[in-house]
Amino acid sequence: MHKDLCKILITGEEISKRVKEIAAQITKDYEGEEVLVVGILRGAVVFYSELVKEIDLDLRFDFMSVSSYGDGTVSSGEVKIIKDISQPIAGLNVIIVEDIIDTGNTLKNLKKLLLTRNPKSLKICSLLDKPSRRKVELEGDYVGFVVPDEFVVGYGLDYQEKYRNIPDVGVLKPEIYQN
Numbered sequence: 574m575h576k577d578l579c580k581i582l583i584t585g586e587e588i589s590k591r592v593k594e595i596a597a598q599i600t601k602d603y604e605g606e607e608v609l610v611v612g613i614l615r616g617a618v619v620f621y622s623e624l625v626k627e628i629d630l631d632l633r634f635d636f637m638s639v640s641s642y643g644d645g646t647v648s649s650g651e652v653k654i655i656k657d658i659s660q661p662i663a664g665l666n667v668i669i670v671e672d673i674i675d676t677g678n679t680l681k682n683l684k685k686l687l688l689t690r691n692p693k694s695l696k697i698c699s700l701l702d703k704p705s706r707r708k709v710e711l712e713g714d715y716v717g718f719v720v721p722d723e724f725v726v727g728y729g730l731d732y733q734e735k736y737r738n739i740p741d742v743g744v745l746k747p748e749i750y751q752n
């Protein structure tokens with residue numbers, strides 16, 4: 574285990590198994606349709622790349638970069654578009670792929686923005702969900718795992734841009750972010 578973690582919450586193996594289940598559900602739900610899969614940079618990249626390989630549909634890829642967190646562990650409550658999707662989404666089935674739903678602010682604002690562009694459909698797929706921290710009404714349509722109110726890293730999730738490449742999801746030692 575990485576020295577800055579106090580425990581592993583979900584192993585990479587458990588994630589792979591769950592990713593296959595989610596991909597099978599998406600494949601079934603969109604049978605015969607094309608889907609634009611929008612990954613949210615950078616946290617969703619690891620989840621995204623494992624997920625798309627398991628979806629048996631015609632997919633288009635795109636990415637967005639948004640920021641709501643700065644460098645800390647507390648949400649600022651607003652979303653800033655740093656990099657937008659590079660194609661129109663009108664008439665397309667869109668699935669937003671995110672690493673974690675925490676307060677819900679990021680995805681709520683993003684959803685509102687993307688809906689103004691008239692997609693055929695818009696759904697949210699998140700690897701993790703921390704419902705105990707929700708500040709706005711927002712639900713993921715596909716959720717990998719519900720996690721407790723602890724700061725987690727790994728499998729794409731970071732603390733100050735570190736730990737994204739850890740293959741499991743683990744809880745960061747509080748002394749790392751309390752110093």
Ligand code: IMP
Pocket residue numbers: 616641642648671672673674675676677678679680723724725726730731732
């Ligand atoms: P929200 O707007 O509060 O839902 O924040 C979502 C974003 O906050 C995610 O995309 C993550 O980048 C970040 N975040 C929230 N909780 C955690 C965590 O436990 N570990 C790492 N990043 C987190």
Ligand code: MG
Pocket residue numbers: 614615616617672
């Ligand atoms: Mg993020």
